[in-house]
Amino acid sequence: MTPQAVTAEPLLQVRGLCKTYSDRRWWQAQFLLTALDNVYLAIQTGRTLALVGESGSGKTTLAMCLVGLEQADSGEIWFEGKNLLAQSGRNRAAVGREIQLVFQDSTGALSPRMSAAQIIEEPLLIHRQGKRKERSELVLEMMAKVGLSPKWKDRWANQFSGGQRQRLAIARALVLNPKLLILDEALAGLDLSIQGQIVNLLLDLQESEALSYLFISHNLELAGQVADEIAVMYQGQVVERASPTQIFMHPRHPHTQTLLAAVPPRLAYSAQSGG
Amino acid sequence: MRYLGLRFLQSIFVLLGVSLLSFIFLELAPGDFFDEIRLNPQISGATVTNLRKQYGLDQPLPRRYVRWVNSAARGQLGFSFAYNAPVAPLLWARSRNTLLLTGSATILAWLIALPLGIMSAARRHGWIHHLCALLTSTLLATPDLLLALGFLFLAVHFHWFHAGGMFSREGAAEGTWAQSKDLAAHLVLPVAVLVLGSLPILLRHTRAAMLEVLDSAYVRAARGHGISRWRILFRHALPAAINPLVSLFGFSLGSLLSASLLTEVVMSWPGLGPLLLEAVLARDIYVVIGAVVFSTLFLVLGTLVADVLLFAADPRIRGTGIRTTAIRTKGLA
Amino acid sequence: MAILLVCLGGLHLAVLTAGFLSPYDVAQQDRELPFAPPTRIHFIDGQGITRWRPFVCLLAEDPGQFGVYHEDIQKCFPIRFLVKGTSYRWGGVFESSRHLFGVDPPARLFLMGTDGFGRDLFSRFLYGGQISLSAGLLASLLSLALGTLLGMASGFYGGWLDAAIMRFGELFIALPWLYLLFALRAFLPLNVSPARAFLLLIAVIGTVGWARPARLIRGVVLSGKKQHYVLAARIFGGSGVYVMRRHILPQTYSIIVTQAVLLVPQYILAEVTLSFLGLGVGEPVPSWGNMLASLQQYHVMVSYWWMLLPGIALVPVFLGYVLLANVLRVPGHVRV
Numbered sequence: 001m002t003p004q005a006v007t008a009e010p011l012l013q014v015r016g017l018c019k020t021y022s023d024r025r026w027w028q029a030q031f032l033l034t035a036l037d038n039v040y041l042a043i044q045t046g047r048t049l050a051l052v053g054e055s056g057s058g059k060t061t062l063a064m065c066l067v068g069l070e071q072a073d074s075g076e077i078w079f080e081g082k083n084l085l086a087q088s089g090r091n092r093a094a095v096g097r098e099i100q101l102v103f104q105d106s107t108g109a110l111s112p113r114m115s116a117a118q119i120i121e122e123p124l125l126i127h128r129q130g131k132r133k134e135r136s137e138l139v140l141e142m143m144a145k146v147g148l149s150p151k152w153k154d155r156w157a158n159q160f161s162g163g164q165r166q167r168l169a170i171a172r173a174l175v176l177n178p179k180l181l182i183l184d185e186a187l188a189g190l191d192l193s194i195q196g197q198i199v200n201l202l203l204d205l206q207e208s209e210a211l212s213y214l215f216i217s218h219n220l221e222l223a224g225q226v227a228d229e230i231a232v233m234y235q236g237q238v239v240e241r242a243s244p245t246q247i248f249m250h251p252r253h254p255h256t257q258t259l260l261a262a263v264p265p266r267l268a269y270s271a272q273s274g275g
Numbered sequence: 276m277r278y279l280g281l282r283f284l285q286s287i288f289v290l291l292g293v294s295l296l297s298f299i300f301l302e303l304a305p306g307d308f309f310d311e312i313r314l315n316p317q318i319s320g321a322t323v324t325n326l327r328k329q330y331g332l333d334q335p336l337p338r339r340y341v342r343w344v345n346s347a348a349r350g351q352l353g354f355s356f357a358y359n360a361p362v363a364p365l366l367w368a369r370s371r372n373t374l375l376l377t378g379s380a381t382i383l384a385w386l387i388a389l390p391l392g393i394m395s396a397a398r399r400h401g402w403i404h405h406l407c408a409l410l411t412s413t414l415l416a417t418p419d420l421l422l423a424l425g426f427l428f429l430a431v432h433f434h435w436f437h438a439g440g441m442f443s444r445e446g447a448a449e450g451t452w453a454q455s456k457d458l459a460a461h462l463v464l465p466v467a468v469l470v471l472g473s474l475p476i477l478l479r480h481t482r483a484a485m486l487e488v489l490d491s492a493y494v495r496a497a498r499g500h501g502i503s504r505w506r507i508l509f510r511h512a513l514p515a516a517i518n519p520l521v522s523l524f525g526f527s528l529g530s531l532l533s534a535s536l537l538t539e540v541v542m543s544w545p546g547l548g549p550l551l552l553e554a555v556l557a558r559d560i561y562v563v564i565g566a567v568v569f570s571t572l573f574l575v576l577g578t579l580v581a582d583v584l585l586f587a588a589d590p591r592i593r594g595t596g597i598r599t600t601a602i603r604t605k606g607l608a
Numbered sequence: 609m610a611i612l613l614v615c616l617g618g619l620h621l622a623v624l625t626a627g628f629l630s631p632y633d634v635a636q637q638d639r640e641l642p643f644a645p646p647t648r649i650h651f652i653d654g655q656g657i658t659r660w661r662p663f664v665c666l667l668a669e670d671p672g673q674f675g676v677y678h679e680d681i682q683k684c685f686p687i688r689f690l691v692k693g694t695s696y697r698w699g700g701v702f703e704s705s706r707h708l709f710g711v712d713p714p715a716r717l718f719l720m721g722t723d724g725f726g727r728d729l730f731s732r733f734l735y736g737g738q739i740s741l742s743a744g745l746l747a748s749l750l751s752l753a754l755g756t757l758l759g760m761a762s763g764f765y766g767g768w769l770d771a772a773i774m775r776f777g778e779l780f781i782a783l784p785w786l787y788l789l790f791a792l793r794a795f796l797p798l799n800v801s802p803a804r805a806f807l808l809l810i811a812v813i814g815t816v817g818w819a820r821p822a823r824l825i826r827g828v829v830l831s832g833k834k835q836h837y838v839l840a841a842r843i844f845g846g847s848g849v850y851v852m853r854r855h856i857l858p859q860t861y862s863i864i865v866t867q868a869v870l871l872v873p874q875y876i877l878a879e880v881t882l883s884f885l886g887l888g889v890g891e892p893v894p895s896w897g898n899m900l901a902s903l904q905q906y907h908v909m910v911s912y913w914w915m916l917l918p919g920i921a922l923v924p925v926f927l928g929y930v931l932l933a934n935v936l937r938v939p940g941h942v943r944v
Contacts (some may be wrong), residue, residue: 067843093845101843109836113858123844169840176844291711292779295790336671393847416927418877420884421919425905426914431909436870537881541904551787552885578782 010042011212012180017075019061035061036072037236043180047205048213050227052220052259057233059216063182068096077274100173103187106165110157117153122173142171147201182214187222199226221263225247232256282582286575292497297564298340353561362565371570373546376387377535380469392481396489397508407482411475419472419534424581425540465542472534473527481588484519486513512541521585525578616928623737628785630731631710631717633694633890634809638716638726641667643912644677646721656910666715685715721914724902733918736894743810744876746866755821755859762822763829777819788816789878802893809888813878821867825860858930866936873929896922896925899930
């Protein structure tokens, strides 16, 4: 299936999103942390947006707001024509299914008490989809899609290797057929060769399932290999947004330049020419 | 100082909460003191109703509670139906005896447990440690009730000390010295029960607290510097262990009060224990509430004292004003 | 560890099969033999011959003296096994009348002596064990259930619910437990049938102790709800209740077990104490507590040492649980 043409209407649009954390105790001064400061970005259907920044720049907070684990203070999140922040609980949940997340640490993200099949099946169980037979067929199908052998379906999660666990996490995230998949540092901590395999898997899945990705990373070079567009975050704001070529050739914001400076030149060159 | 103020407020809250709860519990109880009288056919229903009205038992709960709190603030705690006397003086008299008992037991228990615990931590596998371990295990397995009964049994059979009561009845001893000796002789058994009952916990936790401190980096550094063993123990380790020990003191007060309740009843020591038991059996509600609030008061005061001590002893708490390191959940969960 | 479990289990089993193991019925009174000492078991008979089968001799009261007995060596009766006696029920269902051992009347086999009514203490001890041990177990179950429920709600939802529950719990932890038990017991009717008293007792003891387990469970939940697989389940749309049941509850199992090991002996003791003081299970149903109650009378304490035996039996029970707690490395064993 060919990637869909870029439609005029983006799949996801974030406008002016703000979130502040405050720790208020009545006998102490207020403790304020601005996590998101007027964030604007957009993702087209079937495309990948990479969100790059250092720790504390607000990337994870943004992801949490998108999946509904955190509530933004103000702004708008438009997804498929609906403003997520204005939705009631049930509607929000219905739309929320279309956005899924893959965490960075696969060890913590998969329950140590569940087998692979149970892990993948869980979202289906929560939404009471289909009968048992249909569910287990779907589970096996997903496992095949992410490159896991179906005969491992009864293995415990911690019996898999790191790369396999991430595949499992991806399978679980995809079982509800979401439109947008957020990968929060999902490749960090994996061996380089495994990273490459997972990246290829993700790209294949994007083609076959018409997925959009929000690829969060602190690694500019990796982002350049995967993304159609890169957004750089710094202290809660999106400071630059451009195609990978633009970023690598003509970085405008000083923070982008700092990030770029950290990338070994040889790799930067190949990323630029390959991305 | 803000920290102390907070703790004081907390204590008031606890006292109020406890008194309110007791009131509510006893209100929900079917029947009251006058039910017993009602059974007597010679007393008419009208008399009982009048009695009830006289003692204010016919008023709704909130009003009774507010009245109680008001009078409590002024030092009056209601009226005892069984003793036909105001509650407060009754409680004070009995509390003195209970305080005497629990106070002596606390001091003695800590006097024994602290050195033993420190020593058994200092020489980790020495004979002191094994003695303590044996003592702890045996005593942990022996419930207070059995200790009390056992001591009574021994006293009765071998005529050790005096079994029961606070003063000898025969021949009122003359002079304060003789009276004190008599009192002390009667104190021995109940105090022994209480001390033995609380010893295992104190020993174990003292040793644990000291061990934890002795294992820490700065103590090892001090040893590396060549500071003498004793100096390390008392100048460096002990002050650091004070924090959990003071918390332990606060925690142990509660169990000590419960143990003393039982011991007083078994050994006929005229303290709050027997009074409370009688009151419960007779449904003498204001005595019950008063006794429960009194015991809470002692507990709260004891913990406050512990907190003040902690404040004075631990510079970390003076500095930040937050009791972040005070309660060690490890070992005291 | 295995030996420990076997011993503890053996004790509990013995108590469960009280009907079979006890030679006499609980209420069977022998007015001729009040306060009889434990029966001596002989292997050597009057002629100095050693016999295979142990036997006992007839007990008769000394004329003119209350509570003093002598053995009549001439009249001896062998101890038989698997004898037929009064009928009882296995687990309340199956009726049987076989007892493990016994002697033919008019001889009596009182392994632990008798009480003021001439009732066999050994039989009462076994049946009383049923009451005391099960009270401890059931009350712990109640405490743990309450504590888990409130602790999970408190930890998961946080906010004002958390603050309210924890403040309320502090009251329960702050108070001396026996005072709390008294206050709570006082609010229940005093003169109830032993069956209802038993249930009331379990309810009271179980309710008093919810706070400490709740605090611990709350701690587990606070860290557990941040686990990424829990977050993932919420992203999938799992409700709070689902997440708590499926992912957080299993994390609490180990705490529940360790708390149970701590609570059960404390609650057994609570039942014994309350029954001893007359606030628990009453006559004629035996409980280790009310069996010890007669010791409060001076003359009993002086003359009849065997009445202490039910109390001494508490020690192995406690020891078993204490050792179990040590082996399981339960952190902190502070008596409530």
